Amino acid sequence: MIKRIFWTITATAAVGVVGFGVYAYKPAMDPVAAQDRPAFGPEVVEQGRILAAAGYCSECHTTADGAPYAGNYAMETGFGTIYASNLTPAMDTGIGAYSVEAFRRAMKEGVDIDGRHLFPAFPYDHFAKMSDEDVDAIYAYIMTEVVPVEQETRENELPFPLNQRFLQAGWKLLFVDFDEYAFDDTQSEDWNRGAYLAEGVAHCGACHTPRNPVGAEIASDQYGGAQIDGWTAPALTADNASAVPWSTADFKSYLTDGVSTYHGISAGPMGPVVHAGIRELPDEDINALSVYLGERTGGNEDDPATSTAIVSTLERGRPDPQYRRDAGERLYATACASCHYNTAQIEAGRPDLGINSATNLDTPENLIHVILDGVSGPEGIEGVVMPGFRDALSTTEITAIAAYLRDARAGQPAWPDLSETVSRMAESAAHAE
Numbered sequence: 432m433i434k435r436i437f438w439t440i441t442a443t444a445a446v447g448v449v450g451f452g453v454y455a456y457k458p459a460m461d462p463v464a465a466q467d468r469p470a471f472g473p474e475v476v477e478q479g480r481i482l483a484a485a486g487y488c489s490e491c492h493t494t495a496d497g498a499p500y501a502g503n504y505a506m507e508t509g510f511g512t513i514y515a516s517n518l519t520p521a522m523d524t525g526i527g528a529y530s531v532e533a534f535r536r537a538m539k540e541g542v543d544i545d546g547r548h549l550f551p552a553f554p555y556d557h558f559a560k561m562s563d564e565d566v567d568a569i570y571a572y573i574m575t576e577v578v579p580v581e582q583e584t585r586e587n588e589l590p591f592p593l594n595q596r597f598l599q600a601g602w603k604l605l606f607v608d609f610d611e612y613a614f615d616d617t618q619s620e621d622w623n624r625g626a627y628l629a630e631g632v633a634h635c636g637a638c639h640t641p642r643n644p645v646g647a648e649i650a651s652d653q654y655g656g657a658q659i660d661g662w663t664a665p666a667l668t669a670d671n672a673s674a675v676p677w678s679t680a681d682f683k684s685y686l687t688d689g690v691s692t693y694h695g696i697s698a699g700p701m702g703p704v705v706h707a708g709i710r711e712l713p714d715e716d717i718n719a720l721s722v723y724l725g726e727r728t729g730g731n732e733d734d735p736a737t738s739t740a741i742v743s744t745l746e747r748g749r750p751d752p753q754y755r756r757d758a759g760e761r762l763y764a765t766a767c768a769s770c771h772y773n774t775a776q777i778e779a780g781r782p783d784l785g786i787n788s789a790t791n792l793d794t795p796e797n798l799i800h801v802i803l804d805g806v807s808g809p810e811g812i813e814g815v816v817m818p819g820f821r822d823a824l825s826t827t828e829i830t831a832i833a834a835y836l837r838d839a840r841a842g843q844p845a846w847p848d849l850s851e852t853v854s855r856m857a858e859s860a861a862h863a864e
């Protein structure tokens with residue numbers, strides 16, 4: 432009897448493996464010669480340029496000193512390093528031989544021209560939501576405008592068995608929904624357009640949705656907030672920690688100019704999302720994204736100027752004649768308040784630090800990053816900068832300022848392990864842009 436059960440199990444497993452093999456197998460697709468590619472109209476190429484920007488393709492497919500789209504940008508995944516492919520239309524080492532069908536399959540199924548499964552460090556799980564028309568436009572843009580550069584893509588540094596590409600098929604089976612975006616009848620046109628962009632090409636969830644232990648986004652906690660490259664990408668849901676709830680207008684301003692008066696600016700990994708990406712979209716698309724996000728965070732449309740959070744932050748922001756008593760307050764008054772002082776109203780150019788997202792989040796990293804390295808031109812508001820204090824302040828001083836802002840200005844409970852976090856971050860190199 433036992434033996435029979437054993438054989439049944441083994442037989443089922445064998446069928447499973449064969450079934451999986453059939454599922455995992457993807458044929459190679461025929462290469463095309465450059466002169467056999469179709470010609471594309473200028474409107475399609477322009478649409479592709481905008482979509483490629485909104486998908487930040489060049490952010491991942493270009494190294495700091497490399498040619499645009501030539502690949503080899505290293506992504507540290509927690510499992511090992513994955514190098515982004517050469518995405519120029521170079522025939523041997525780029526994607527020059529990709530037909531539009533092969534490109535669609537890569538974007539929407541995560542399989543390369545040779546039939547190999549791609550790793551989800553490439554966010555094909557989001558690009559699968561895009562329409563064929565939009566994917567084809569990106570193809571038209573790359574093949575027409577991107578300069579071909581022959582450069583071999585480096586081998587990924589992944590341990591066995593994670594480096595076995597066919598195993599990605601199992602990951603896909605478990606975690607990826609390959610259906611295109613489905614219009615939701617219960618929501619407006621704008622909301623649906625926003626959802627299509629956010630879930631598809633702009634892949635906001637790739638940073639803002641927490642992931643499970645094998646690196647897949649947790650669908651039931653969409654936009655629940657996550658860690659990315661040592662920063663916190665805040666929750667874009669009703670759980671957002673901001674002192675003043677986000678409104679549609681706040682999102683509009685943040686996604687257009689990199690600043691929301693009542694929340695702060697797009698620093699760190701969010702900088703290029705706004706400046707190299709989203710703001711290339713036409714105004715109505717940014718509106719649509721804002722409508723979608725506004726609804727998710729709770730649809731606050733009150734005038735925030737009279738909210739208790741703002742009234743009290745303005746109160747607390749007034750210089751205290753006794754400020755020299757507390758080290759954090761003293762340092763804040765001398766190092767920060769020359770710029771971050773409060774007038775009768777809150778101004779966007781130098782965010783109020785009592786209601787700023789960085790001081791209200793559960794984690795101190797975003798605040799510490801900004802104190803250490805400041806805010807450079809391509810982040811936040813275009814052309815507005817804040818100097819970094821990496822060399823000017825000690826870790827004890829930075830800890831004191833952060834603790835003061837958290838307690839006296841944001842009115843939030845102290846961050847645990849603050850001084851350890853400051854020391855750890857001060858020791859690691861300045862954040863790379």
Ligand code: HEC
Nearest residue numbers: 483486487488491513514515516537543549550552553554
């Ligand atoms: C978050 C980083 C990231 C972004 C954003 C990104 N990619 Fe990639 N992409 C990768 C990585 C990493 C690989 C290599 C994956 C692998 O080796 O399995 C890749 C591979 C690809 C491939 C497969 C090419 C080949 O032959 O290996 C294509 C096509 C591609 N990306 C297109 C795009 C396009 C188009 C965009 C923008 C709409 C984009 N990618 C945005 C990281 C990214």
Ligand code: HEC
Nearest residue numbers: 633635638662663664665694696697698700701704788797
């Ligand atoms: C590459 C990772 C990444 C991607 C992709 C990304 N974000 Fe972010 N986002 C961040 C990080 C990190 C922060 C925190 C920035 C800071 O503190 O200045 C942030 C901050 C934000 C904030 C401010 C939240 C707050 O409470 O202060 C909003 C709004 C936002 N992102 C919206 C979006 C939208 C919409 C998209 C897609 C169009 C998106 N993000 C895509 C990483 C990302």
Ligand code: HEC
Nearest residue numbers: 695696698766767770780781789806810811812815816817
């Ligand atoms: C020379 C003026 C100046 C000084 C001094 C200064 N800041 Fe700033 N700070 C700015 C400006 C301007 C911005 C907005 C930058 C932008 O929009 O690109 C900013 C932004 C910020 C942000 C917002 C980050 C976000 O993600 O929203 C924080 C937090 C911050 N500063 C903290 C501090 C602290 C703490 C100090 C003192 C240690 C300080 N600043 C000193 C000018 C200054």
